[in-house]
Amino acid sequence: AAASDDMLASQAPQPIQPTPSVAIIGGGIGGAFAAWWLRNASPAVRIDVYERSSAVGGRTLDTGEGDASVELGASMAIVQNRYVAEAATALGLSRQLRSEARGRGGGRLGIVGANGRIVFEEAPSGVQTAWRLLSRYGLRPLHRLRRRGSEFISNFSRLYEAQAAGRAFREADDLLAAAGLEAWPRMTCAAAMAEAGVGGEGEGRLVEELVAGLMHNNYGQAWAPSGALCCFTAVAPLAAGGSSAAFSVVGGNGALARGLLAASNATVRTSHSVRAVREGEGGRLTLSYTGAGEEGAATYDHVIYSAPCAAAPDGGGLLQRCSLLEYQRLHVTLVWGLLDPRSGRRTHGRIRPVSRCGRQVPSKFRLDSPSIPTDSPRFPARLLDPAFFRARADGEADDGASTEEEALAFNAAFSDLLTAADADVPFLSIGRFGEAAPPGPSRSPGACDRLYATSPTPRWKLFSRDALSEERLAPLFLCHDDALTRRHVWDAPGAYPASRPRRGVAHVTTPSFIGECIDS
Numbered sequence: 001a002a003a004s005d006d007m008l009a010s011q012a013p014q015p016i017q018p019t020p021s022v023a024i025i026g027g028g029i030g031g032a033f034a035a036w037w038l039r040n041a042s043p044a045v046r047i048d049v050y051e052r053s054s055a056v057g058g059r060t061l062d063t064g065e066g067d068a069s070v071e072l073g074a075s076m077a078i079v080q081n082r083y084v085a086e087a088a089t090a091l092g093l094s095r096q097l098r099s100e101a102r103g104r105g106g107g108r109l110g111i112v113g114a115n116g117r118i119v120f121e122e123a124p125s126g127v128q129t130a131w132r133l134l135s136r137y138g139l140r141p142l143h144r145l146r147r148r149g150s151e152f153i154s155n156f157s158r159l160y161e162a163q164a165a166g167r168a169f170r171e172a173d174d175l176l177a178a179a180g181l182e183a184w185p186r187m188t189c190a191a192a193m194a195e196a197g198v199g200g201e202g203e204g205r206l207v208e209e210l211v212a213g214l215m216h217n218n219y220g221q222a223w224a225p226s227g228a229l230c231c232f233t234a235v236a237p238l239a240a241g242g243s244s245a246a247f248s249v250v251g252g253n254g255a256l257a258r259g260l261l262a263a264s265n266a267t268v269r270t271s272h273s274v275r276a277v278r279e280g281e282g283g284r285l286t287l288s289y290t291g292a293g294e295e296g297a298a299t300y301d302h303v304i305y306s307a308p309c310a311a312a313p314d315g316g317g318l319l320q321r322c323s324l325l326e327y328q329r330l331h332v333t334l335v336w337g338l339l340d341p342r343s344g345r346r347t348h349g350r351i352r353p354v355s356r357c358g359r360q361v362p363s364k365f366r367l368d369s370p371s372i373p374t375d376s377p378r379f380p381a382r383l384l385d386p387a388f389f390r391a392r393a394d395g396e397a398d399d400g401a402s403t404e405e406e407a408l409a410f411n412a413a414f415s416d417l418l419t420a421a422d423a424d425v426p427f428l429s430i431g432r433f434g435e436a437a438p439p440g441p442s443r444s445p446g447a448c449d450r451l452y453a454t455s456p457t458p459r460w461k462l463f464s465r466d467a468l469s470e471e472r473l474a475p476l477f478l479c480h481d482d483a484l485t486r487r488h489v490w491d492a493p494g495a496y497p498a499s500r501p502r503r504g505v506a507h508v509t510t511p512s513f514i515g516e517c518i519d520s
C-alpha cells in the first residue's frame with residue numbers, strides 16, 4: 001500500500017516552476033563569460049544575449065583574415081589570467097605566446113624617444129637585454145617596478161580563490177577590496193609609481209620611457225594622470241615576464257567570446273540594440289530593443305549589463321555612479337610595407353636610387369618628396385636613430401638616404417616600437433604582426449611590387465591618437481601599398497567606475513573598465 005501511495009503521489013501534477021530567464025546586454029568577452037558561467041551554474045536557465053553589432057566579441061575584434069588575421073583590440077592576456085586560459089582549454093582553442101606570434105625572424109622591442117631616436121633596444125639575448133635595462137634604468141627602480149607589478153598580479157589572483165570558494169561581490173569596490181586594491185581606483189599612475197618607490201630623483205627615465213611606452217601601447221593614454229589600475233594593467237605583462245608570459249588565442253581572441261556563447265547554449269541576437277530596461281510587475285524587467293529594423297520587447301527575471309556605461313540603455317535610471325570620461329580615441333592602422341628607418345629624410349629629397357651593394361633599386365623607390373612641411377613637429381627630420389644604422393653600415397657615411405637593405409634589416413630587427421613620453425612621432429606604438437604575402441598582387445601600381453614578388457612583406461599595426469591619413473603614413477614607410485591599408489577607430493563614450501545595481505540587474509565589466517582605462 002505504501003508503494004502504491006508513493007506512485008500516486010509521484011503521478012500527481014506538480015506545480016510548474018517557470019524556467020528562470022536572463023537577458024545579457026552585450027556580446028563582448030564580459031557578456032560571453034557571464035553566459036558561460038551562468039550556464040555552468042544553472043543548466044535550466046534561459047539565456048538571451050543581445051548584441052548591437054552584427055557579430056559578437058566587442059573589443060576582442062580582429063580583421064577576420066584567417067591565418068593572416070590581426071587583432072584590432074585586445075591582443076593578449078598574461079599567463080596568470082586563469083579564467084581566459086581555462087576557457088580557451090575548455091573550448092579546445094590553441095594559445096600562442098606573444099613571442100611566438102611576432103612573425104618569422106622574431107624581432108626585438110625598441111623605445112622611440114625625442115627626435116625619433118631609439119632610446120632603448122632589446123638585445124638578441126636575455127642576459128644582454130637585462131644588462132641594457134640595468135644600465136639605462138638602474139637596478140633599484142627596475143626592481144621596484146617589477147615587484148609592484150608582480151604584487152598587482154598576485155592581488156588580482158586572490159580573486160580566483162575567493163570566487164572558487166563561492167564568494168561574490170556586490171560592487172566593483174567590494175571586489176577590489178577583496179583583492180587589496182580598494183584605494184587604486186582613486187589613485188593616479190603617478191601616485192602609484194611614487195608609492196611603489198619608482199620615479200624618484202634621477203629615476204624618471206624608467207617611467208618616462210618604459211611605463212609611458214607600455215601605456216601608449218595599451219590604451220594610448222599618458223602615463224602620469226591615468227588611473228593606477230590602468231597603468232599597472234599595462235605594466236603587468238612586463239612584470240609577468242614579457243612577451244613569453246603573454247598569450248593570445250590562435251585564430252583570434254574573438255574566438256573566445258564566440259566559443260563561450262556557443263557552449264553556453266544562449267540565444268544570441270546580433271544586430272539587436274537594447275534601448276531601455278524597465279521594471280515591471282512582480283519585479284520582472286522588460287527590455288525594449290531594436291532589431292532587424294523593428295522594435296520589440298521581452299520580459300526577463302534578470303538583466304546583466306555587459307556594455308560600456310554610456311552605451312547602457314536607460315543607464316541613468318538603472319545604474320548609478322555612471323560617470324563619464326572624456327574619451328580619447330584610439331586609431332589602429334594596419335600597413336603592409338617596409339618601415340623606413342630614416343623616414344624623415346624623405347621629406348628632404350629622393351630615396352637614393354642605388355643600394356649599398358651597388359644594385360639598382362627599382363625606379364619605383366625613387367619617390368618624390370610628399371608635400372609635407374619639413375618643420376612640422378609630427379615629421380621630424382629623422383624618425384629613427386641614424387646611429388643604429390651607422391653601426392651596421394661598415395663605417396659608410398650617413399648620406400641621409402635609406403636603402404632597401406637598411407630597411408629590410410630594420411624591419412627584421414624590430415617587432416615592437418613603443419614611444420616614450422617625449423616621442424614626437426605620429427604614432428603611439430608600432431608592432432609587427434607576421435610576415436605574409438599580401439592577398440593578391442599590389443593594387444597600387446609601383447608600391448612594393450618587387451618586394452611582394454620576392455619576399456614576405458611585414459605587416460605593421462600602428463596605434464595613434466590621430467587618424468593616420470595616407471599623407472601621414474607615407475613618410476614612415478619606404479614602400480607600402482595604400483590599397484591594402486586598413487583602419488579602425490576605437491571610440492566609446494564613457495566609463496563606469498563602479499556599479500550599484502538594483503534588484504535583478506547586474507553589471508559585468510573588466511578591470512580596465514573600473515580602472516578608467518581609455519578603452520572603456
Ligand SMILES: Cc1cc2nc3c(=O)[nH]c(=O)nc-3n(C[C@H](O)[C@H](O)[C@H](O)COP(=O)(O)OP(=O)(O)OC[C@H]3O[C@@H](n4cnc5c(N)ncnc54)[C@H](O)[C@@H]3O)c2cc1C
Pocket residue numbers: 025026027028029030031050051052053056057058059060072073074075076077218272273274275306307308311312313330490508509510512513519
Ligand atoms: C586597442 C585595444 C587594445 C586592448 N588590449 C588589451 C589586451 O591586450 N589585453 C586585455 O586584457 N585587454 C585589452 N583591451 C581591453 C579589452 O578589450 C576590454 O577590456 C574587453 O574586451 C571589454 O570587454 P567587455 O565585454 O566588457 O566590453 P565590450 O568588448 O565593449 O563589449 C560590449 C558589447 O556590448 C555591445 N553593446 C553596447 N551597447 C549595446 C546595446 N545597447 N545593446 C546591445 N549590445 C550593446 C557592444 O557592441 C559590444 O559588443 C584592449 C582594448 C582596446 C580597445
